[in-house]
Amino acid sequence: MPDLSGKAAIVTGCASGIGAATVRRLVADGAQVLGTDLNAEAGQALCDEVGAQFLQQDVADEARWEEVVSAAVETFGRLDILVNNAGTVSSRSIGEVDMAAWSRVIAVNLTGTMLGCRAAIDAMVANTGGASGAIINISSTTAITPLPTDVGYSASKAGVRALSKSVATWYAQQGHAIRCNTVIPGATDTGILDAAEQVTPGLKAAVAATSPMNRLADPAETAAAIAFLASDECPFMTGADMLIDGGALSIHPGF
């Protein structure tokens, strides 16, 4: 298990799914964690259960990001890890999408991730012992093989990949030991898939079948990859994409 003792983390979208599994995993690996979510009741309950701090946050709210990072630094004295995990779907094809649905999914998934990366800069650069940190942004296999049923979600997740590489290379060129990597989950058994299933019946089984393992990921499997990227195990790893997709993108579509 990666050793995260002495590290302080922020995890967005902590109330369920991959975010909740990540809070559990980072705490188990020794980190102090501040979880945030729009859903205050479930987020608070999860954080209370595992001994993490909680703040309600809409990741698309620019001003709130400064408050969240300040709270982490005030509580923990530093910020080492940021997991930009909060995400939503719009479940609209190009033939159905309106500006409200498009703007919201881009605001949460893409702009929210950018705001988090930007808000973390001063805190990570000011860490005692010198600039250091690990940012993990959550994209999706739909960034590579987009969903015809959700143009906004797919585009936002493709944006997250490019954003992560831009952040990673900027920090490297500044000479800061602050890394930024992308986790690319495939179909994972969480609430977001349940929501998509409501709009597109059969979607869950269809996406499970895209993996040669013919199953959905357990969120804990994704959290394990996030914990590795958050640790000091591989300081040369930045700008990378880590696929957690059960081989879905590795198989020829004919087989």
Ligand SMILES: NC(=O)c1ccc[n+]([C@@H]2O[C@H](COP(=O)([O-])OP(=O)(O)OC[C@H]3O[C@@H](n4cnc5c(N)ncnc54)[C@H](O)[C@@H]3O)[C@@H](O)[C@H]2O)c1
């Ligand atoms: N489940 C999958 O199959 C899958 C696949 C690829 C990528 N992902 C990504 O993984 C991430 C986590 O999703 P999940 O699968 O755990 O889904 P989930 O619905 O279980 O969890 C998402 C969490 O984000 C929170 N959230 C939504 N909008 C928010 C906002 N504006 N501000 C703060 N919190 C907000 C929700 O309240 C929820 O707790 C998302 O970015 C999602 O796009 C999921």
